[in-house]
Amino acid sequence: MPSSPYFVPLGRSHGKPLDGTSSTPLASLVHGVSFQSIIAPDEDLFRIVLNFYLDLGFRELLVYDRRDRSALAHTDHCLDSVRESWLYSSGAQSHDGQNATIKLRLVPSVHKPDALAEMERERDWRGQTAALVLYTPYIDLVIQLLEKHHVLYQALPSDTQPVEVYAHDPVGTLLGFTCKSNPFASATPPPLKLADSAVLTEHLAVAAVAAVSTSDDAPPHKKKIGIITSGGDAPGMNGAVRAVVRAAISKGCVPFAIYEGYEGLVRGGDMIKQMGWLDVRGWLSEGGTLIGTARCASFRERWGRLESAKNMIVNGIDALIVCGGDGSLTGADLFRAEWPSLLDELVSTGKLTREQTAGYQHLTIVGLVGSIDNDMSSTDATIGxxxxxxxxxxxxxxxxxxxxxxxxxxxxxxxxxxxxxxxxxxxxxxxxxxxxxxxxxxxxxxxxxxxxxxxxxxxxxxxxxxxxxxxxxxxxxxxxxxxxxxxxxxxxxxxxxxxxxxxxxxxxxGGSAVAFDRLLSTLQGFDAVDAVLESTPETPSPMVCINENKISRKPLVESVLMTKSVATAIQSKDFKTAMQLRDTEFEEYWRAFGAINNIDDETTKLPEAERLKIAIINIGAPAGGMNAATRAATCYCLSRGHKPYAIHNGFSGLVRHNSVRELNWLDVENWVTRGGSEIGTNRNLPDIDLGMVAYYFQKHEFDGLMIVGGFEAFMSLYQLEEARTFYPAFRIPMVCLPATISNNVPGTEYSVGSDTCLNSLVDYCDVIKQSASATRRRVFVVEVQGGKSGYVATYAGLCVGALAVYTPEEGINLTMLENDLRCLDQNFAHDSGQNRGGKLFLRNEKSSKVFTTELIADIIREEAKGRYDARTANPGHLQQGGIPSPMDRLRATRLAVKCVQFMEQHQADREHNAEDTAAVIGIRGAKVVFSSVKFLHDHETELENRRPRNGFWSKLKQVSEVLSGREWVSEQP
Known part of the structure; x- marks a missing residue:
């Protein structure tokens, strides 16, 4: 990176329109004129220079790299170049329809430029060297862009009425910008309209918004947010950094990464770096933390926090998002509490002036918990x-x-x-x-x-x-x-x-983050930026949490104190309090483990008269965790003295073969780790012969029924409940435990098997993205399962960073495809050859009858005109997974135990034929609930589409589009 203090590398940000009324991006800011050859001495400077010109509206259309034999090579390259990029701008026509203006060459032997640091403002730069002259009708926007990134410039004839502007690029090439008709261009570009111009880099758009937007609610200045990872590393931290960076950019803020934890905050300098949109590309699949973490003894001392405060103000940062454990979050809150006194001391000692600290009287702190131990109270899960x-x-x-x-x-x-x-x-x-x-x-x-x-x-x-x-x-x-x-x-x-x-x-x-941690870190990182923007000096520092299935915020200090109280309770031998201070799930799991593991304990068994015969049946497609649910229900039944029965091969097995077998502990002992369904499953509903189903229920004298499965299981429970009027055998407590990869059962936001499916998809897509990034210019259109529910596609899109996601709820149309192709073009236009650049489109199998996966890939290839390629990929039944994920095993166990408890509690209601004795167990928001199957069927189900009304996952579609850079194209009419 150049040493000049007058140049800050141009990062990427998520663009917004100049006029505030449309998301259509601006046209290229400048139009090319004459040919120029520019030499960069190393890879970093080559990329910085390339980004500099891409931000001015140039396009990289011809690339030569001697290290990449598959790259497109031209015939007149210089042999001493390691790499060359040809940059074009719209304007005069040439043999390929573009106007060639710049050839950027990487020649490692060249001495690095240092002249920029010695520039004198008073000297007229035009006489020092030949200039590359560029035409622009927006000279004011050029000045705004240069000022935003602290690039020195000279405006002529005056600063108040500029006609020409001169500045130097990162390697010292003199650039001239003029709003006069350019004598070197073969064609003068027509006047540009803000509302319908064609292409612009994201960074310029954000810079222009602040300058010309007349919106009343426009922020007075850009919020600068620092993101830091501290303490022990945890898988998912990179996903949190990515989400914070891109969410901040999309919301008009400026993100900074602070490297090496608090050590980087104390040291400052190059340890604090402004982050661009592309800087975090591919981070979702990376383990550990790419911005580093370290133990920092100096931050524990006041002088270390004093240096940290100084470095933050020098960089203009007034908000800090900390991802770490309780120690890291405690240090952050102490930093906030001391902030006013730190500023006073910096001013009194002359390290900063009162003017420098004037806009930084309040420090905003937001906590994200990154810890593999899951040792933070107030949240069910921590990142990693x-x-x-x-x-x-x-x-x-x-x-x-x-x-x-x-x-x-x-x-x-x-x-x-x-x-x-x-x-x-x-x-x-x-x-x-x-x-x-x-x-x-x-x-x-x-x-x-x-x-x-x-x-x-x-x-x-x-x-x-x-x-x-x-x-x-x-x-x-x-x-x-x-x-x-x-x-x-x-x-x-x-x-x-x-x-x-x-x-x-x-x-x-070690290893890459699993699907849940990618999702958790992404959603929490996204919410953390909102927490920063919503914070006031009176707001307690928040910690972003998850409870059951809901992202929430809790006071950071209270959560940390509660966490430390656990250790205090243990040291004082108050173990009951220690258990209560953990999340509610923790104590439930401890009791469940004891119940299913120590089945010979006579003290836990019910009296003979209260012991039940409970049937377990699997209905629908297999899903990871079905066997874990059957095992947990069986073991819990045995610990309570009940008799568990397995109905093999669904209702058809019951009707045709009376396939009912009593289960014992050894039968199910190894089932927790097995995929599929050990007792068999199919999609047949009880209406194949309700009379025979009722006959066998009466014959075996079942006192309760647990149906494990997907939408077919839901409909089976509904049919049995409806048939109670005619068949008294069905007047028993019955509960449906949702288990399906599609997660399309009404009454719950989580189905057993969906996490296993997402993990399988994440692993598959990571390999696909690796292939796509290796070839650099390739797009994969991946077809995912899910029926007419967009859950799998939406969540997988968040977990793998897909560029576009197509769901049945939204469908696919030509306008959508056109916008996505435009977004894809911009992604490739800004691709400076970095790795991890594979691009994915995810398409749900039922998104459209016309726009198939193959057709979308064909359209992409056709519109690419050879600039990039498109392939299809279909993981098929691989999505059902093999060995169930730990989350599916755990939740299957917990929910199955609750299902048996539900049957125990509702035995007294069986003779009253109460509706609420036929229920669906589910996770809604922050609670586990039982919902009447009849109510769900009548009021919350789209029967024709086999999914809940108003799927909760649709709210996450916007998050996916923002973080992929697709939001602005989706908003276009």
């Missing part, structure tokens, strides 16, 4: 937690095979020094025999007896393997540490088991 859990479950799944083969025991140590979330969730998701967590420690005197009793009981039932999960912070109730070595020695000595230890270590932090 589910990615880490996925790594743990994958490792234990692999260990499982060895343990089963050798009839071994494995003790697996996972992270969690102060929080047992990873250990508990991994225990449930992998079917572990026992878990040790700090919030619920076992008795110091009896924990050995307890674990041995459970493991021995499981072995006597026929289980060949033993898995014990130990959090690294595990303790007993006297606060004595419990290590993996302690557990191993116990199992070897007391049970004589061949026992091994596996410590996963930092592999738990």
């Amino acid at each position: 937690a589910f990615s880490s859990l996925t790594r743990i479950c994958q490792s234990v799944d692999y260990i499982d095979a060895t343990a089963l083969s050798h009839s071994r025991a494995f003790v697996v140590e996972v992270m969690g020094r102060h929080c047992g979330w990873l250990a508990l969730m991994a225990g449930i998701a992998t079917g572990a025999d026992y878990v040790f967590i700090p919030e619920q420690p076992p008795s110091a005197q009896h924990w050995g007896d307890e674990i041995c009793a459970i493991v021995d009981a499981h072995r006597k039932k026929g289980k060949r393997k033993t898995i014990v999960i130990v959090a690294e912070g595990a303790i007993d109730d006297q606060l004595n540490p419990i290590t993996a070595e302690d557990v191993k020695n116990l199992l070897v000595k007391r049970l004589e088991l061949d026992t091994r230890i596996t410590t996963l270590g930092h592999v738990q932090r």
Whole structure:
């Protein structure tokens, strides 16, 4: 990067119209004139110069790269060039319909320019060197652009009435801008109209908005927002940075990345960098944090925070979004509290003037929680937690095979020094025999007896393997540490088991973020920018959270204090309070784990008269997590003394073969990790023979029914509820547990199997994008499943950064395709050869009968005129996934347990034929709810389209379009 203080690289931002009434971008600012050859000495400067001219409206149409044999080469290139780009501007015609003006060459042997730093404002630059003269009818906008990026210029004949403007590009080439008809151009461009001009770079549009917009609500100045990642790295942090950068640009703000955590804030200088639109391209699929993180002792000292405040003001930053753990967020809030006194000290010591600090009297802080431990109270999940859990479950799944083969025991140590979330969730998701967590420690005197009793009981039932999960912070109730070595020695000595230890270590932090963490980081990063803009000096610093399925904000200080209270409660041996201070899900999962894992505990069983016969059936297409739900319901039934029955192969299996079988613990023990449906499933509804279905219900004397499946399961429950008038056998509590990759069941915002589907799609699309970016100029149109529900396409588009997403709710039309092709053209026009540049279109399989996946790809190829290519990709049934994701295993377990509890609670209502005894369990907003199937069917369902009315995912479509850069084309008439 050049050392000149007079040039700031031109970044990308999401453009808005000049007149504030239309999203149509401006025409090229300048029109080409004469030929000029420019030399850059290194790759960084080459890219900066290229972006400089692209921001002025030039297009890169001819590229030669000696390192890329597939690149388009011209015949008269200089042999000493490593890379060349030919830049054109609209104007005079040449052999290819454009006017060639600039050849940019990369020649590493050239000495880097340093003349810019020594420029004198008073000297007339026109006499120093030959100038490249450019014509523009908008000389004022050129000045605004140059001033915005601190580029020195000379206006002639005067600053008040400029006719000509001279400035230097990043390598010192003198540029002249004139509004006079250019004598070097073969054609003078016609006057341009703001409302219908053709092409403009995003950065110029944003600069022009602030200058000429007459909107009453236009902000007086651009908000400058810093994003920082601090503490331990976590998968998904890059997604949060990407979302903050692009959301900030789209909302008219200026984003800055602060590298190396708080260390970068203290050091300043090159550690604080303004970010452009393309700077974060491809970051969704990257693990860790690309802007770095580091422990910073100096920020804990006042002098370090003083330097940080100075660096923020020097860069004009007055808002900070911090992604990190409780320590990082605590430091951020302390920084805000001290801010006024820090400014006073900076002024009193002469480091800053009163004028410099005048506009920065208030510091805005917004927190995003990035932590693999999921140790922050007030939120159900932190960025990176589910990615880490996925790594743990994958490792234990692999260990499982060895343990089963050798009839071994494995003790697996996972992270969690102060929080047992990873250990508990991994225990449930992998079917572990026992878990040790700090919030619920076992008795110091009896924990050995307890674990041995459970493991021995499981072995006597026929289980060949033993898995014990130990959090690294595990303790007993006297606060004595419990290590993996302690557990191993116990199992070897007391049970004589061949026992091994596996410590996963930092592999738990590695890899790309899973779909949920990409989605969570994206939505929270997007909301964080809104939180900054909505903040006032009186507003407490917010922390962006998620509760059940809803993004929300909580006071940062209260959340941090509540989190620290957990450790305090543990140290004071108040373990009940420690559990209550975790999120509500945590305690539920702990109780569920105990219920499904210790089925021989007679104290949990109901009296004989209250024990039930509960049937479980799978209906519809298979989905990841169906088996986990069946296993959890079975184990919970056994722990309560109920009898669980599996109806094999759906209602057709029941009617034709009376395929009903009582389940035992060993039958389902290994089902938690299995995909598909072990008891079989199909799409037949009970109306194939309602009378026979009722006959078998009466024959087996079922007291409750759990239907696991998608829209067919929903309709099956509705038919059974409607038939209660004629068939008393159906007057039992019945509940539908939604399980479908399409997530199209009314009454819930989450269906078991949808997360597994999204993970499979993310993995598939990452590979596709890699192929597309390797060839640089390729677009993939990917067809995704989902029926007539746009959930999968919308969420997958957010998770993979798709350029365009087509859903059945919105459909596809010619105008939409035309706008998307224009957006695609601009993306390739601004592509400066960076990697990770693969571009994706996602099309739901039912989006349009006419505009098929193949047709869209053909249209793209035809309109590209050879500038880029298009291919199709169809993952098909790969989207159903193989091994269910940990989230689907966990939520299937939790919801299945709640379904059985629902049947227990509504036994007294069965004779009254109450509507609410036939319900759909679902997650809505921040709650788990049971909704009457009749109400949902009559009021919240589009039966012809097999989906809920007003799908909640439609609200996320705008977020996807903003972050992909598609929003402005979508708004065009």
